[in-house]
Amino acid sequence: MPMTTEQKIQSFRQTFDKLRAEIGKVMVGHHEIVDGTLTAIFASGHVLLEGVPGLGKTLLVRTLSEVLDLSFNRIQFTPDLMPADILGTNLVMETPDGRREFQFQRGPIFAHIILADEINRATPKTQSAMLEAMQEKQVTAAGEIRKLAEPFFVLATQNPIDQEGTYPLPEAQLDRFFFKLLVGYPSAADLTEVINRTTEGHKAQLEKVLDGAGLIELQKLVREVPVASHVKDYAVRLVMATHPKTETAAPVASQYLRFGSSPRGAQTIILGAKVRALTQGRFNVSFDDLQAVALGALRHRLILNFEAEAEGITTDMIIAKILEGVPRNADAVKA
Amino acid sequence: MSELQVIESALDQAARRRRMNRALYGLSRGALIGAGLIVLVVVLFKLTPIPLWTVSAAAIAGGVCAFAGFVAGGWRKPGQQEIARWIDERQQLKERLSTALEMSGGAGAADWKELLVHDAARHAEALKPAELFPLRFPKPARWALAALVLAAGLWFVPEYRTFAHVQQKKEEANVKEVGKELADLARKELVQRPAALPAAQKAMEQVTELGDTLAKQSLTKAEALRNLATATEKLVKQEKEAEQNPVPKPLERAAREPGNRASASTQALQKQLDALQKAMGDAAAKADQLDKLSDQMQKIQQQAASMAANNSKMSSSDREQLAESLANMARQAQEDGASLEGLEDAIAALKANNPEEFVKDIEAASHDLEKLRQMAKSMQSVKQQMAKIGKDLGEQLDKGQAQAAVQTLQKMVEQLEQGNVTKEQLEQIMKEVAKAVDPAKDYGKVAGHLQKAAQQCQGGDKPGAGQSLAEAKKELQKMLDQMADSESMEAMIDALARADMAIRSGKMWSECQGGKCASCNGLGCGKCKGRGWSHGGKPGGGVGTWADEYGWTYFSENQGEPVDNSDIQRPDMPGHGHTERPADLNPNLVPDKVKGQVSPGGSMPSITLKGVSIKGTSKVKFEDAATTAQADAQSALNQDKVPRAYQNAVRDYFDDLKK
Numbered sequence: 001m002p003m004t005t006e007q008k009i010q011s012f013r014q015t016f017d018k019l020r021a022e023i024g025k026v027m028v029g030h031h032e033i034v035d036g037t038l039t040a041i042f043a044s045g046h047v048l049l050e051g052v053p054g055l056g057k058t059l060l061v062r063t064l065s066e067v068l069d070l071s072f073n074r075i076q077f078t079p080d081l082m083p084a085d086i087l088g089t090n091l092v093m094e095t096p097d098g099r100r101e102f103q104f105q106r107g108p109i110f111a112h113i114i115l116a117d118e119i120n121r122a123t124p125k126t127q128s129a130m131l132e133a134m135q136e137k138q139v140t141a142a143g144e145i146r147k148l149a150e151p152f153f154v155l156a157t158q159n160p161i162d163q164e165g166t167y168p169l170p171e172a173q174l175d176r177f178f179f180k181l182l183v184g185y186p187s188a189a190d191l192t193e194v195i196n197r198t199t200e201g202h203k204a205q206l207e208k209v210l211d212g213a214g215l216i217e218l219q220k221l222v223r224e225v226p227v228a229s230h231v232k233d234y235a236v237r238l239v240m241a242t243h244p245k246t247e248t249a250a251p252v253a254s255q256y257l258r259f260g261s262s263p264r265g266a267q268t269i270i271l272g273a274k275v276r277a278l279t280q281g282r283f284n285v286s287f288d289d290l291q292a293v294a295l296g297a298l299r300h301r302l303i304l305n306f307e308a309e310a311e312g313i314t315t316d317m318i319i320a321k322i323l324e325g326v327p328r329n330a331d332a333v334k335a
Numbered sequence: 336m337s338e339l340q341v342i343e344s345a346l347d348q349a350a351r352r353r354r355m356n357r358a359l360y361g362l363s364r365g366a367l368i369g370a371g372l373i374v375l376v377v378v379l380f381k382l383t384p385i386p387l388w389t390v391s392a393a394a395i396a397g398g399v400c401a402f403a404g405f406v407a408g409g410w411r412k413p414g415q416q417e418i419a420r421w422i423d424e425r426q427q428l429k430e431r432l433s434t435a436l437e438m439s440g441g442a443g444a445a446d447w448k449e450l451l452v453h454d455a456a457r458h459a460e461a462l463k464p465a466e467l468f469p470l471r472f473p474k475p476a477r478w479a480l481a482a483l484v485l486a487a488g489l490w491f492v493p494e495y496r497t498f499a500h501v502q503q504k505k506e507e508a509n510v511k512e513v514g515k516e517l518a519d520l521a522r523k524e525l526v527q528r529p530a531a532l533p534a535a536q537k538a539m540e541q542v543t544e545l546g547d548t549l550a551k552q553s554l555t556k557a558e559a560l561r562n563l564a565t566a567t568e569k570l571v572k573q574e575k576e577a578e579q580n581p582v583p584k585p586l587e588r589a590a591r592e593p594g595n596r597a598s599a600s601t602q603a604l605q606k607q608l609d610a611l612q613k614a615m616g617d618a619a620a621k622a623d624q625l626d627k628l629s630d631q632m633q634k635i636q637q638q639a640a641s642m643a644a645n646n647s648k649m650s651s652s653d654r655e656q657l658a659e660s661l662a663n664m665a666r667q668a669q670e671d672g673a674s675l676e677g678l679e680d681a682i683a684a685l686k687a688n689n690p691e692e693f694v695k696d697i698e699a700a701s702h703d704l705e706k707l708r709q710m711a712k713s714m715q716s717v718k719q720q721m722a723k724i725g726k727d728l729g730e731q732l733d734k735g736q737a738q739a740a741v742q743t744l745q746k747m748v749e750q751l752e753q754g755n756v757t758k759e760q761l762e763q764i765m766k767e768v769a770k771a772v773d774p775a776k777d778y779g780k781v782a783g784h785l786q787k788a789a790q791q792c793q794g795g796d797k798p799g800a801g802q803s804l805a806e807a808k809k810e811l812q813k814m815l816d817q818m819a820d821s822e823s824m825e826a827m828i829d830a831l832a833r834a835d836m837a838i839r840s841g842k843m844w845s846e847c848q849g850g851k852c853a854s855c856n857g858l859g860c861g862k863c864k865g866r867g868w869s870h871g872g873k874p875g876g877g878v879g880t881w882a883d884e885y886g887w888t889y890f891s892e893n894q895g896e897p898v899d900n901s902d903i904q905r906p907d908m909p910g911h912g913h914t915e916r917p918a919d920l921n922p923n924l925v926p927d928k929v930k931g932q933v934s935p936g937g938s939m940p941s942i943t944l945k946g947v948s949i950k951g952t953s954k955v956k957f958e959d960a961a962t963t964a965q966a967d968a969q970s971a972l973n974q975d976k977v978p979r980a981y982q983n984a985v986r987d988y989f990d991d992l993k994k
Contacts, residue, residue, distance in 0.1 A: 005446040226447055228434035230420060283450045284438075286429035329420050 008221050012278050015218060016042070018209045022067040025204040027060055028197065029190035035279075036181045036296050037064065037155065043271040044219050045178020046134055046154040048119075048169075048300060055183045057157040061115040069211040070112035070151065077122035079165060083129035087139045104141060109133050112149055112212060116156035120166045127173055130154065134176040151215050171303065175262050179272070179293075180300035182316075225274040227285045232270065234328055235290050239266040241322045242302055252321040256308035261301040268297035287328045295319050338456035339439050342432060343415060345459040350418045352468035354409050361408020362401055363476035369397025370482035377489045384500045401479075422462065431455045499954070506556040506841060513837045514549025514559075516844040520830050521546055528823055531816030535824055538573050541566060542827045549834075559838050567831045574824045577817070603738075604721045611714040615707060616672050624671040625708050631664050632701050639694045658685050668704075675700045729771035732778065737815050740771075744808035751801035765792035768804070778814065781807045836973060839966035847970075965989040 003011065016038060023034050033049070037060065040047045049057045058074075065072030075086055088107035094100050108114070109130075119127065133139050137148045156177070158169070174180070186194060197204070210218075240248035242260035253260060272293030273285045280289075295316060302315040336344070376393035379385055413421075419432040435455030438448055521543040530536040545566045549559055638657065665678040677700030684692035724739050725731035728747075731740040747764050750756055756764070769789040775782035784807035791800035837847040953960070968989045971977050977985050 005444070006450060009450075224444060224447060226434060226438050226443060226451060228430055228437045230433065231430055282429060282431070283447065283454055284430055284434035286431075288429060329424060 005221075005224075008217075009278060009281075009283070012042075012218050012221055013281060015210055015214070016279050019067055022206055022209055023060070023063050025206060026063040026197075027056060028193045029186045030056065030060070030183065033060065033181050033183055036179050037061075039272050039275045039279075039293065040178040041068075041151075041153055041215070042218055042222050042275045043178060043268075044151065044153075045268065045271070046156070046176060048174070048177040048180040049155065049157045049183055050160055050180060051157075051183030052161060053159060055185065057183055058115065058117055061113070061155040061157075063206065064155070065113045065115075066206045067209045068113065068215065069208040070215075071149070072113045072115070073108040073111035074115040074117060075108050076117050077119045077126070079121060079123060079167075081122045081126050083126050084141075086126065086129050087133075087141050090142045102142075104144070104146070106146075107139075109139060110146075110148060112151055112153065114152075114154045116154055118159060119156040120158040120169055122167065124167050124170060127167065127169060131173060131176065134173075149212075151212055151219070171259075174300045175264055177300060178268050179296035181296055182299075222271065222274050222278065225277055225283070225285060227270060227274070230329060231273075231285050231287060231290065234287055234326070235266050235269045235273075237326050238269065238290065238294060238322060239263070239298075241326050242298065242318075244305075250322045250325050252318050252325070253302075256305060256311075256313050256318055257302055258305040259303040261298050265298050265301045269294055272297055291323055294323060338452045339435075341456045342419075342435060342452065342459045345462045345464070346415045346418050346422070346432070346436070349422060349462065349464040349467060350413050350415065352464040352470070353413055353418060353421070354411075355470060356468040358405050358409025359470065360473050360475070361404035361406070363404070363473050363479060364408075365404020366397070366401040366479035367475040367482065368404070369400035370479040370486065372400065373397045373486045374482050374489070377486045381489060381492055381494050384496060384504075422467070425467065426458075426462070428455075428458050431458055503555070506838070507553050509841055509843070510554050510556065510559040510838055511550050513834045513844050514546045514551075516546075517830055517834045518543050518546025518550055521827065524823060524826060528819060530820050530823055532577075532820050534573055534577070535820035538570050538824055539827055541569070542831065545831075546834075556838060556841075560835060563831055563835045563838070567828060567835070570824055570828050570831065574821065574828065577821055577824065604717055604724070608714060608717045608721065611710055611717065615710050615714070616674070624667070625704065625711055628664065628668055628671065629704055629708055631660075632697075632704055635661065635664070636697055636701055639690070639697045654685055654688070658682050661685070675703050677701075677703060727767050727770065729767065729774050732771050732781075733774035737811050741808055741811050741815070744804050744811070748801050748804045748808065751797045751804065754797065756797060761792055761795070761797065764800070765789050768792065768800075775807075778811065781810045784810060836970060840970040841963075841966070842970070961989075961992040965992065 019038055020031075020034060023038075024031075027034060037047050037049075041064075049060070051057055062072070062074075075081075084107065086107045086109050088105050088110070090102040091105045092100055093103040116130065119130075129139075133148060133152070134154050137150070137152050139146050139148065154177075159166075196202075237248070239261045240246070241250040242253050242257065242265070243249050244254045244257040244260060249260075269290055270285070273289035276289040276292055277283070277285045298319050299315045302318060304313065304315065304318075307313075308318075373390075373393045376385075376390055380387070380390050416433060416436055419436050420430075422428065423430045423433050431451075432455050435451040438451050521539055525536075525539050525543065530539055545562060548554075548562065554562070635657070661678055661682050665675065665682070668675045668678065677696045677698075681693050681696035681700060684690075684696055723734070725734050725736055728740055728743045731737075731743060747768070750760065750764065768785050772782055772786045772789060775785050784803045788800045788803035788807065791797075791803060833844070833847050836842075837844050840847070968977075968985055972982055972985060
């Protein structure tokens with residue numbers, strides 16, 4: 001008997017909570033990062049995790065691959081990594097009947113979950129090999145298009161320090177990431193817990209919570225969540241406010257931004273808000289949902305100008321100002 | 336009720352409450368704006384000379400603002416979607432209501448709609464519009480109230496006005512008052528003495544218009560004076576033009592003599608006499624007895640006054656004696672034809688021993704008696720005037736009694752026109768006319784017409800004689816009209832001069848008149864030229880009050896017999912105005928002698944006033960100060976307050992100031 005929508009929503013919440021709980025067995029703290037990553041996965045998006053080494057970025061992705069019954073590959077990006085090393089290449093192979101022929105040898109990209117570790121260490125050429133895979137979920141090698149398995153996620157990490165010999169991700173590449181999540185330092189309590197867990201021979205037993213088919217079903221459910229027109233309008237106005245030197249631009253955007261968010265920013269905000277509404281047991285998207293996901297969705301889509309960099313202004317500061325300045329109900333009557 | 340209806344019902348209720356709430360908010364905001372406006376205007380009114388109506392206008396505007404705010408606030412009915420969004424925001428409903436309302440009407444998955452509406456209805460049921468939109472006056476209302484209280488308080492603060500403004504307002508008010516008086520005077524003149532000639536009529540109307548203009552428009556002192564000067568100039572010009580036809584000397588002389596008016600006729604005087612006789616009744620015959628009665632009445636009045644003052648009760652014998660003398664007096668008054676009802680009442684009050692009532696009744700009787708005496712005097716005066724009127728045409732023309740002459744001529748014309756004139760009568764007319772030819776030489780063409788009439792009478796040409804006499808009469812009437820118009824115009828010029836003096840000196844109209852004419856008591860006579868008030872300030876002795884006296888300037892042949900007053904003893908009295916100054920007089924006021932420039936070699940008294948000198952820049956313009964001083968000086972000169980010896984010097988001095 002097929003589940004009703006209400007049951008599906010109930011199932012979504014349970015699954016989400018269970019995933020969070022399972023990850024929490026390994027990950028200490030970083031609830032926002034965990035929630036953000038899960039949100040991106042349920043919205044079929046890729047995540048860029050940025051943080052100094054040792055904060056558990058790779059651990060998070062590995063744990064995620066363990067709780068999801070999905071194939072997982074890790075690609076360690078280095079300057080000498082070539083596109084073919086990621087996508088795969090044609091090799092001359094001998095068939096059982098003794099003939100020799102070219103056969104495509106699949107690269108590590110062919111998995112459900114890809115951990116692109118230290119993605120900014122690869123050359124732009126190699127980085128761009130990920131573009132098609134991330135957007136179209138397919139690769140083109142030796143003139144042949146090959147579909148990637150669904151669901152497909154790229155969870156990339158990058159280090160904000162030690163910039164020597166790195167290649168900053170091009171804007172087009174950044175735009176393909178659903179969220180950019182900043183992994184911060186743990187609190188004292190969290191750090192104590194980390195020590196306890198990692199130095200006393202304790203090994204958490206993780207349980208598979210969701211397989212690929214189930215995840216796809218839940219991804220479909222997310223897309224069905226209704227959004228009122230004025231809520232959509234708010235998302236649009238938020239994104240429009242980031243476009244510098246335009247009529248809709250927020251003053252702070254005009255002052256400190258060179259380029260604003262692409263339409264993908266608005267898509268991301270709405271999808272992320274839908275996931276958040278479901279996780280909170282609601283059937284509709286609220287302004288709060290939009291505001292909650294706006295930071296992760298927009299921070300990597302805004303390009304600062306020289307003035308902002310000189311003054312140490314970050315995109316997070318600008319987004320916070322825009323969230324403050326853009327009214328929620330533009331046409332609502334004030335009391 | 337479906338879940339959607341539950342939502343809509345809750346939203347409708349909330350919308351109504353919100354509309355009312357917004358109306359009250361609008362009212363408060365409007366009231367605040369209005370109150371602010373009122374405070375602003377009141378402050379402006381207190382600080383600057385804006386007119387009072389602006390405060391009333393601000394109060395009305397304030398009310399309009401409050402009403403407009405109420406209407407504007409409650410005008411628009413909020414839609415369901417709008418109110419849903421507002422409640423979502425206010426109640427932290429996470430856009431449940433607005434999304435459910437929007438999705439329920441649109442295309443979409445039915446199961447999602449159902450979930451949305453169910454969830455929203457659950458929250459809508461818990462809504463309480465009364466708590467959500469409490470009907471109370473918001474903060475602006477309190478501020479508006481505070482502003483109104485402030486405005487009310489400010490209203491009691493005295494206005495700040497500069498001296499110049501106060502002066503200007505006084506001047507404007509004075510100009511209006513003077514204009515009104517001038518217009519009234521001119522109108523009265525027009526009614527009492529309508530002008531015969533169109534030019535005079537027009538001149539009087541112009542003065543009336545000028546008076547109205549001054550009274551209705553807010554003119555400055557300078558503008559008013561300019562208008563008056565222009566009008567005076569025009570009138571003087573017209574009068575000069577009119578003077579090209581000079582009034583005959585006898586007429587002019589008659590006009591200046593008291594009790595000998597050119598316009599007086601035997602018939603008019605007879606009418607006046609009849610009216611007085613009718614009013615006085617039998618007392619008219621015994622007018623001389625009234626003086627005796629008056630003396631007796633004075634004595635009784637004194638007794639009554641002393642009785643009332645001492646508040647003492649008279650003995651019965653005294654009362655009887657007083658009552659008896661009162662009864663005698665009443666009897667005598669009755670015999671003389673004077674009806675003094677107060678006397679009977681006084682006797683009754685005396686018998687009742689009521690001194691207050693007695694005094695009142697005596698005063699009433701005295702008043703009646705005084706009236707009778709005045710009437711008797713008037714009657715005597717009228718009789719004297721009648722006696723003065725010439726017996727025949729020649730005598731009338733000689734005395735300048737033109738009106739009487741006109742009537743005599745009219746009689747003659749009527750006689751001649753009837754045709755049944757006997758030879759003797761015709762001869763008598765001829766003699767009278769011939770006798771009048773010589774005195775008529777001062778009357779221009781009249782003499783010619785009379786001479787012609789006399790010749791025609793001699794020749795037996797009755798119609799011709801009648802015609803010539805009618806011509807003579809017409810000519811005389813024309814002269815009378817001309818003189819009357821001239822007098823009217825002169826009166827208007829005097830009125831304009833009076834208005835000029837009042838405005839220039841900043842005094843009231845009544846303060847600038849010389850007082851009622853002593854001869855006619857303001858009724859108008861030859862002495863005052865019909866104005867009712869005399870020239871030259873208040874009547875009384877002293878230097879510079881000769882303007883009232885015309886007698887010494889024109890010699891009258893009918894001065895009457897000389898009066899021998901050698902037997903009158905007048906005791907020597909100390910001179911007035913030369914008393915010694917007190918010893919403790921302020922040393923600053925002690926007069927000293929300086930050499931005067933008015934009469935070289937002579938000295939004139941001066942007083943040096945010592946005090947704190949005023950330093951700094953004057954706030955009054957020199958021209959204004961000079962004009963005011965000149966107006967005051969002119970006023971003093973007009974009222975003969977300045978001795979004649981110094982008048983020219985004063986005039987020159989202030990004329991030089993203007994230069």
